[in-house]
Amino acid sequence: MSDQIKFIVEKLNKEPFKKNYNLITFDSLEPMQLLQVLNDVLAEIDPKQVVDIREEMPDQTAKRMLSLLGILKYKPPGNATDMSTFRQGLVIGSKPVIHPVLHWLLQRTNELKKRAYLARFLIKLEVPAEFLQDETVADTNKQDISAMEEEKDQLIKRVERLKKRVETVQNHQRMLKIARQLRVEKEREEFLAQQKQEQKNQLFHAVQRLQRVQNQLKSMRHAAADAKPESLMKRLEEEIKFNSYMVSEKFPKELDNKKKEMHFLQKVVSEPAMGHSDLLELEAKINEVNTQINQLIEKKMMRNEPIEGKLSLYRQQASIISRKKEAKAEELQEAKEKLSNLEREVSLKATQTREFDGTEVLKGEEFKRYVSKLRSKSTVFKKKHQIIAEFKAEFGLLQRTEELLKQRHENIQHQLQTIEDKKGISGYSYTQEELERVSALKSEVDEVKGRTLDGMSEMVKKLNSLVAEKKSALAPIIKELRQLRQQCQELTQECEEKKTQYDSCAAGLESNRSKLEQEVRGLREECLQEESRYHYTNCMIKNLEVQLRRATDEMKAYVSSDQQEKRKAIREQYTKNIAEQENLGKKLREKQKAVRESHGPNMKQAKMWRDFEQLMECKKQCFLKQQNQTSIGQVIQEGGEDRLIL
Incomplete structure (x- = not known):
């Protein structure tokens, strides 16, 4: 059952479909949600089934799904042969009914699409009675029915002819039975092959998952081997700081900015469309506000009031630090994302290399050893490459010397030809060389001929003597061979007769053995089915016993007069939890009401405190300014007295 759910x-x-389910979420689906999933799969097979289950009556849903499943030739499994129970389970969204249907549909989706498409043209349409009153509709319907009856008669005749032809064959009943068994076994073989392929796919996915987990385990062990408690604590503290900064400062700011942008965009969308005149008015207002701001700044400068106070430096530094902090946080986030992407790419490349050549990616000390081996091999390669380069250079020199010698030989031959032409004996050197070569060849051929003639005469003498010796030695053996040939013929005849007897006996035994094997196989299958049914019933009985025990315990605890046992009951616990949650909700609603009532006065008080703070800050600035002016006056007065003394 778990393999079935995994496949679904x-x-x-x-x-x-792209449902993004896992085993837990799929198993925890409500009946209506499960029916909607089944309807989505049927809609993928037949687009006419695109319906929202909530907007349809249960009887209509069951009728529609059952008609399509009948067209697709779905047969319920052995524990759902009763169509009433199957229909009821389909209406209420029962998991034991819908899970096998989903498994069957998802196994052969493409095949079922073709069948559903062709079913539109092959299913006979039921014409209402009021339309049959029309003569043309009635005639076409009758013609269709007559054509179908003719096809039926032809098929019946063909079947009868085939039956008569088969009845003439000996043991036709037995052969039909064997053919039926063969068809059943072929269907079973196809089912087993499909199951084997599914198990192979599951095994492949499980092996891949195991490899990923092993790689993660290796990396974690490698990281934990070099790590110390202090470094781990420091790393965790850094991660906690980073996460707390992201949660408490960065994300709220971004959320506020997004909310402001959304509010602004909603405001822009809600306002009517602006024309060119409206834009000109807004530009004029902006220019007026800018001029007013500039005038206020000039007035403030004329009063010798600094635009920014002493705290502006600290504010600037704080803003710079916050911007740097945000930038570093963004860089750290990008680096983490890059690291995760690179780790995924590394794992993917490792799996690809493992699938390609069956070797794993080296890590740590193994990689260092591999690098050292490569370095040693590279040094050997460089030495060999240097030796090859030397040989190539030497080969080039020898080739050049050969070319020079050939050129010198050609020059000498040319000079010799010119001298022969002058003397009137052109071609003398060539003819002399040819004569010397031909004479040398003739002498060699004469020597070979002499040697071969002497050897052949000696070989003929030896062969004649050997033939005479062999004839004298083989004469008695030939006489014995004639007698043995006659015995061999007699024995071969007997062997053929025995072989035919053996083949007939072996064929009979083989047929008996195949029958016994089929019977044994059928009995084994029946035994296995009965054993599985027995185990299933035992498990169901145990589950029912446990549920019955729980129900009896709950009833005892609920009926008993002892308050402690009543408290142990599940109903009492749930009622207690419900009461606690209701009390908590009541308190929270009261608290919310109090907060709403005190929100306006509190905001006014906070505004008054901010105004008071600004007022005190202004007084502080005025006091500091007055104190600076008095100190400057004293300095000026002291300077005047010094001048008088001088």
């Missing part, structure tokens, strides 16, 4: 979840997460 895997198919639903792929194209074209």
